[in-house]
Amino acid sequence: MQSSLAFGSEENVLSLMEKRRKVSLIWQVVFLLATSLAILFLVLLLFSIIDSTFGYAALAYEVEPSSLVEGRQHLSEFSRLQLEETARSRLSSGILRRVEYEKPIADRSDKDLTALLEQYVVKPSVLRTWGLWESLTNQDEIEMYLQEQDQAVLTFKNWLTFDFLFADQSANPLYAGIRTALLGSLWIILITFLFAFPIGVGSAIYLQEYAKPNRLSRLLQLNIFNLSAVPSIIYGLLGLAVFVRAMEGLTSGSVFSTTVDTTANGRTILSGGLTLGLLVLPIIIINTQEALKAVPDSLRMSSYCIGATKWQTTWGQVLPVSIDRILTGTILALSRALGETAPLVVIGASTFISVDPSGIFSKFTTLPIQIYQWSARPQGAYRNVAGAAIIALMILLMILNSSAIIIRDRLSKKKRMEA
Amino acid sequence: MNTTNLAENLLTAFPTQSIAEPARTIIRLQDVNIRYGTFHAVKDASMDIYEHKVTAFIGPSGCGKSTVLRSINRMNDLIRGATLEGKVLFNNEDLYSKDVDPVLIRRRIGMVFQKPNPFPKSIYENIAWGARVNGYKGDYDELVETSLRSAALWDEVKDKLKQNALRLSGGQQQRLCIARTIAVQPQVILMDEPASALDPIATSRIEELILELKQAYTIVIVTHNMGQASRVSDYTAFFMVDANRTGYLEEYEQTEQLFLNPVHKKTEEYISGKFG
Amino acid sequence: MLIDTPQFGKKHRLHERIIESVMFLFALFSMLITVGIVVILTRESFLFFSDPKVNLVGFLTGRDWQPMIDQFGFLPLLNATFTTSIIAMLLGIPVGLFVAIYLAEYANDRMRGILKPTLEVLAGIPTIVYGYFALTFMTPLLRSLFGQSRVEIYNTASAGLVIGILVLPMIATMAEDAISSVPKELRLAAYALGGTKIETTFKVVIPAALSGLSATFLLALSRAIGETMVVALAAGAGPKLTANPFKAAETITGYIVRISGGDVSYNSVDYNSIFALGLVLFLITFTLNLVSRKVSTIFHQEYE
Numbered sequence: 001m002q003s004s005l006a007f008g009s010e011e012n013v014l015s016l017m018e019k020r021r022k023v024s025l026i027w028q029v030v031f032l033l034a035t036s037l038a039i040l041f042l043v044l045l046l047f048s049i050i051d052s053t054f055g056y057a058a059l060a061y062e063v064e065p066s067s068l069v070e071g072r073q074h075l076s077e078f079s080r081l082q083l084e085e086t087a088r089s090r091l092s093s094g095i096l097r098r099v100e101y102e103k104p105i106a107d108r109s110d111k112d113l114t115a116l117l118e119q120y121v122v123k124p125s126v127l128r129t130w131g132l133w134e135s136l137t138n139q140d141e142i143e144m145y146l147q148e149q150d151q152a153v154l155t156f157k158n159w160l161t162f163d164f165l166f167a168d169q170s171a172n173p174l175y176a177g178i179r180t181a182l183l184g185s186l187w188i189i190l191i192t193f194l195f196a197f198p199i200g201v202g203s204a205i206y207l208q209e210y211a212k213p214n215r216l217s218r219l220l221q222l223n224i225f226n227l228s229a230v231p232s233i234i235y236g237l238l239g240l241a242v243f244v245r246a247m248e249g250l251t252s253g254s255v256f257s258t259t260v261d262t263t264a265n266g267r268t269i270l271s272g273g274l275t276l277g278l279l280v281l282p283i284i285i286i287n288t289q290e291a292l293k294a295v296p297d298s299l300r301m302s303s304y305c306i307g308a309t310k311w312q313t314t315w316g317q318v319l320p321v322s323i324d325r326i327l328t329g330t331i332l333a334l335s336r337a338l339g340e341t342a343p344l345v346v347i348g349a350s351t352f353i354s355v356d357p358s359g360i361f362s363k364f365t366t367l368p369i370q371i372y373q374w375s376a377r378p379q380g381a382y383r384n385v386a387g388a389a390i391i392a393l394m395i396l397l398m399i400l401n402s403s404a405i406i407i408r409d410r411l412s413k414k415k416r417m418e419a
Numbered sequence: 420m421n422t423t424n425l426a427e428n429l430l431t432a433f434p435t436q437s438i439a440e441p442a443r444t445i446i447r448l449q450d451v452n453i454r455y456g457t458f459h460a461v462k463d464a465s466m467d468i469y470e471h472k473v474t475a476f477i478g479p480s481g482c483g484k485s486t487v488l489r490s491i492n493r494m495n496d497l498i499r500g501a502t503l504e505g506k507v508l509f510n511n512e513d514l515y516s517k518d519v520d521p522v523l524i525r526r527r528i529g530m531v532f533q534k535p536n537p538f539p540k541s542i543y544e545n546i547a548w549g550a551r552v553n554g555y556k557g558d559y560d561e562l563v564e565t566s567l568r569s570a571a572l573w574d575e576v577k578d579k580l581k582q583n584a585l586r587l588s589g590g591q592q593q594r595l596c597i598a599r600t601i602a603v604q605p606q607v608i609l610m611d612e613p614a615s616a617l618d619p620i621a622t623s624r625i626e627e628l629i630l631e632l633k634q635a636y637t638i639v640i641v642t643h644n645m646g647q648a649s650r651v652s653d654y655t656a657f658f659m660v661d662a663n664r665t666g667y668l669e670e671y672e673q674t675e676q677l678f679l680n681p682v683h684k685k686t687e688e689y690i691s692g693k694f695g
Numbered sequence: 696m697l698i699d700t701p702q703f704g705k706k707h708r709l710h711e712r713i714i715e716s717v718m719f720l721f722a723l724f725s726m727l728i729t730v731g732i733v734v735i736l737t738r739e740s741f742l743f744f745s746d747p748k749v750n751l752v753g754f755l756t757g758r759d760w761q762p763m764i765d766q767f768g769f770l771p772l773l774n775a776t777f778t779t780s781i782i783a784m785l786l787g788i789p790v791g792l793f794v795a796i797y798l799a800e801y802a803n804d805r806m807r808g809i810l811k812p813t814l815e816v817l818a819g820i821p822t823i824v825y826g827y828f829a830l831t832f833m834t835p836l837l838r839s840l841f842g843q844s845r846v847e848i849y850n851t852a853s854a855g856l857v858i859g860i861l862v863l864p865m866i867a868t869m870a871e872d873a874i875s876s877v878p879k880e881l882r883l884a885a886y887a888l889g890g891t892k893i894e895t896t897f898k899v900v901i902p903a904a905l906s907g908l909s910a911t912f913l914l915a916l917s918r919a920i921g922e923t924m925v926v927a928l929a930a931g932a933g934p935k936l937t938a939n940p941f942k943a944a945e946t947i948t949g950y951i952v953r954i955s956g957g958d959v960s961y962n963s964v965d966y967n968s969i970f971a972l973g974l975v976l977f978l979i980t981f982t983l984n985l986v987s988r989k990v991s992t993i994f995h996q997e998y999e
Contacts, residue, residue, distance in 0.1 A: 020891055020894070021891070023891075023893060024891050024892065024893045027893045028801070028893075030793060031793050031794075031796060031797040031801060032797070033793075034789070034790045034793035034794050034797065035793075035794050035797050035802075035806070035810060037790055038790065038794050038810070038813060038814065038817070038863060038864075038867070039809070039810070039813050041817065041860045041863070042813050042816060042817050044828075044832060045817075045820065045824070045825075045828050045832075045860075048827075048828055048831050048832040049824070049827070049828075052831060198721075199721045199724055202717065202718040202721035202722075203718065203721040203722040203724065203725060205718055206715070206718035206719050206721065206722040207722055210715055210718065210719070211722070213499070219726075220722055220723070220725065220726060223725055223726055223729050224725050225988075226729070226981065226984055226985075227725060227728060227729060229914065229917060229918075229980070229984045230732070230921075230977070230980065230981070231917075231918075231920070231921025231922075231923070231948070231976060231977075231980055232921070232923070233921065233923045233948050233951055233952065233973070233976070234732060234736075234921075234973055234976065234977050236951075236955070237735070237736065237951070237955075237969065237970060237973045238728075238731055238732050238735055240955065241735045241739065241970070242731060242735065245961060278728055281725065281728070282725065285725065298532070298534065298536045299536065299538070299539070301494070301497070301532070301536075302532065302536045302537075302538065302596070303538070304494070304497065304522075304525060305492065305494065305525050305529060305530040305600070306525065306526070306529070306548075306549035306552070306553075306599065306600070306603055307522055307523065307525045307526030307527075307549065307552070307553050307603055308522070308549070308552045308553075309522050309552075309708065309711055310711070310715075311711045311714055311715070312552045316548060316552065317538060320539075321539055335819070338821075339820075339821025339822070339823065339824075340821070341821070341822065341823045341923070341924045342822075342923035342924055342927075342948070342952055345952050345955065345956045346951065346952065346955040346956070346969075348955070348956075351956075368821055368823045368924075371823050371824075371827065372823055372826070372924065372927070372928070375823075375826065375827045375830060375831075375928055376927075376928060383831060386827060387827070387831075390823075390824050390827060393821065393824070394820070394824070397819065397821070401819070
């Protein structure tokens with residue numbers, strides 16, 4: 001009887017249970033809330049990107065289409081004849097000559113002529129843009145704005161178009177594109193891969209298969225883990241001091257007297273690629289080590305017992321079995337590098353380049369940096385192209401990550417069916 | 420268990436065992452002591468292993484029989500902190516001398532493990548790969564067929580050489596492991612409980628194979644199955660553990676002798692199942 | 696025939712030695728990177744501090760950073776970094792921890808099938824996109840919630856909150872690992888004593904996972920401190936010492952990115968200053984990472 005009294009009376013026990021049950025319930029709600037928040041964040045993020053990429057835009061024309069041809073508000077309403085006539089009469093002589101030279105007006109498509117007229121005659125500029133949400137829900141405000149700006153013309157813009165992908169940088173957000181940035185990104189990732197993959201895999205093989213468990217190996221291992229947690233901007237500083245400045249001769253190409261761009265002076269694709277290579281190196285090493293660790297020791301034992309050397313075993317048995325995981329991890333590391341901005345800004349990506357990169361000694365800009373520059377500008381339309389560029393970047397990353405998964409599945413299947 | 424009955428069984432098993440044959444020593448252990456770090460695993464092991472004979476190592480678990488086996492082809496080297504004192508002579512060459520390359524030893528003294536572990540490659544490649552890394556310059560197709568025939572596996576796999584070896588049954592995989600060992604033309608084949616992971620039918624096939632193989636090779640087999648030792652081996656070495664968990668060689672004789680007329684009491688106790 | 700080698704003489708196998716040496720050098724290269732970072736940062740910082748306009752005490756305690764008038768106090772930058780990181784942790788740690796607990800203890804397969812990919816996607820989004828999100832969504836949200844006069848267009852609160860979202864997947868996944876690796880037996884013992892799931896979680900599982908959780912939080916903090924693009928876009932340009940998170944302020948990383956992104960000549964004070972600040976950043980994050988490792992081993996021993 002004593003012991004049960006020590007726990008309180010029957011009522012006390014019951015009310016305590018009640019309280020405990022309530023507490024449980026409250027916490028479960030809290031957990032669900034947290035979970036919903038996490039999902040909500042992702043949804044909001046995606047939403048804000050899509051929101052910027054589609055929406056109404058109020059344009060002002062320098063020369064109204066209606067002044068060219070009576071009653072036509074938009075160039076798209078012009079007939080073929082009207083397009084040709086307007087082109088011939090309105091383009092300045094210099095431009096007209098060049099246009100005719102490249103391809104006669106009569107041979108050009110309607111779309112082509114429309115684009116020409118737009119760019120050189122009508123010359124639209126963006127007054128204001130609205131996000132997708134606002135475009136769909138806030139019609140009144142848009143109407144009001146149009147009333148005030150009676151010169152403005154309203155169109156529904158999709159900022160992510162094929163032209164967007166292939167156009168180069170431009171001062172006018174309407175014509176801006178990501179081609180230069182995209183090429184810069186791809187070039188840099190190539191250099192990053194060529195630099196970091198051999199060194200990373202080689203280091204990992206050494207650490208995992210050859211290194212004896214002494215102090216040096218432990219130190220090397222610890223060092224790699226620490227490097228993987230260093231903020232990316234520090235790698236930028238390192239790259240700036242070493243690749244851009246100290247090794248300028250090499251990275252600008254002047255050592256090979258093939259200086260492509262005399263103003264590049266070290267701030268080249270080569271420097272960018274090497275810097276990102278340093279950044280992803282620890283990731284590749286750690287991932288490869290994990291892949292090698294997963295190979296059972298019995299495989300190595302049976303290989304040695306046949307009279308194979310360590311390298312023969314590593315190359316002929318261990319690597320073929322682990323190569324799928326190694327490649328997958330490397331591709332994921334590269335997709336991380338693709339999204340990096342800070343180190344390349346520190347290295348000195350160009351703010352405005354009109355020429356596509358032609359080689360590793362060229363100046364560069366990358367897709368994330370382009371996004372950064374556009375986002376930082378307060379004028380409305382830049383937000384929109386930034387949003388479109390973000391979608392392009394995410395699609396590129398998705399392609400890269402999917403190919404990693406496909407490669408892994410292909411190689412795994414091959415392993416099981418091996419001939 | 421009645422020793423006399425066992426003796427009768429053994430006599431029926433070895434009707435033609437000739438005891439008086441002179442046998443050449445191919446491997447000699449001289450005062451071998453093996454340590455893992457500070458732990459003394461095996462002490463003062465000395466024995467001769469005879470060419471073209473099957474020698475069995477038996478004894479309770481932890482007595483060091485696998486350790487001694489591994490020391491013969493220097494696989495013990497791969498274990499951290501393993502050291503060996505004494506001599507292991509192969510055709511009178513000291514295997515542990517500084518000038519000796521362990522990699523070459525393992526070509527001449529092959530090993531088959533308890534759990535079959537073929538390479539994750541095709542059946543063909545399993546055999547060809549070992550030959551290739553050892554610099555074989557002959558006809559690979561012929562080598563593969565010869566090795567598979569010697570391992571009594573050819574008929575079962577000749578139509579599916581390109582198939583992944585891991586798809587074979589356990590018994591087939593083990594015979595494949597024997598085939599790939601044979602392919603690099605060893606003189607000695609070490610086997611560490613080669614049939615203990617297999618079903619009885621596969622086991623007896625392996626035992627048959629061992630009896631065939633001893634004509635061309637010397638075989639040393641570790642087994643915890645005394646019946647197997649008596650069925651298959653010409654010589655048996657019985658290992659024991661002392662109070663410090665250090666293994667040592669208690670008795671080494673021709674198999675018949677060991678089972679019918681063991682000299683040491685411990686041997687007799689082990690054989691009659693007094694401890695396991 | 697197999698090439699017969701009657702002797703067991705040591706083969707030279709030169710090419711094996713070469714391959715091994717090359718791989719060893721590769722492994723050593725990673726050491727070189729760390730040495731490089733330390734050497735470069737220290738050297739340039741040294742140049743920075745040897746400039747007559749700069750002194751160490753002024754740097755560490757000064758409340759103004761205005762190179763124009765030779766003021767080089769880094770407190771405004773440190774303060775802004777501090778503010779954004781704390782806000783990030785205030786959002787990221789609770790939400791991340793609760794998501795982790797939910798995933799480890801409560802979630803059924805369907806929820807897990809939604810949550811895990813969500814976290815993976817969030818983790819894979821480049822930081823520049825988070826920066827964009829801070830600028831185009833979070834700041835307007837804060838401005839509409841708290842009033843446009845209270846919240847500036849650039850402010851540290853917005854950046855801090857978004858950094859919190861950024862580290863959320865990392866905290867959730869690592870914390871979930873830590874919680875899941877607590878042996879089942881501990882939970883079963885608690886249930887057997889009549890504990891509810893919640894009591895078990897908070898009183899038994901979490902303390903048991905403490906080593907892993909502390910390591911996670913420290914690493915997340917280190918990550919938040921080193922974050923650049925979110926603050927570069929949303930927090931503001933120009934160092935300002937303020938306790939108000941609704942005002943603009945520049946963090947250490949934001950400053951480095953702004954200066955190096957502009958026209959800066961080598962050997963100027965500005966150029967050297969970014970390395971000095973880089974050194975500070977490196978020391979802070981390196982220390983946090985080391986402590987996080989130590990913590991995970993110290994606490995680990997108690998429960999094994």
